[in-house]
Amino acid sequence: MGKKDEPGWKQERKRNRQLKESVSGFSDSTGSTFAVEKQKARDLRNSSWWKKKISEGKCYYCGKNFHPSELTMDHKIPLARGGKSERINLVAACKECNNKKKYLLPVEWEEYLENIKKSD
Ligand SMILES: [Zn+2]
DSSP: OOSSSOOHHHHHHHHHHHHHHHHHHHHHHHHHHHHHHHHHHHHHHTSHHHHHHHHTTBOTTTOOBOOGGGEEEEESSOGGGTOOSOGGGEEEEEHHHHHHHHHSOHHHHHHHHHHHHHHO
16 A cells, blocks of 8 residues: 555656657657668668669769769668658768768759769
8 A cells, every 4th residue: 555645746756757658659660660661771781782772882972983883872862851762762882972962962962063063
């Protein structure tokens, strides 16, 4: 007995914990969609489709030639923006382009691509 009337601070703590759980539960559900897409990307990275793609040794963005080991898998539309791990959304990118895409603002990235096209 006595378990039912817990002191106020204890109840408060319980409430906070529940609150935290519901918040992290939310991020888990979005996180798991990501996990599925990331797993799909991993599977595709092992596929002959991808191996053939990188064996061409060409970066999708700058069009320069690279050793297959230097090419990374890039989501044209990032997962964070609703892109999917589908062949149509996956391209081979060199490390430089991949980094630029990550750190540049979308507008700056567009400019970068424009400059590449011009220099060709
Ligand atoms: Zn490149």
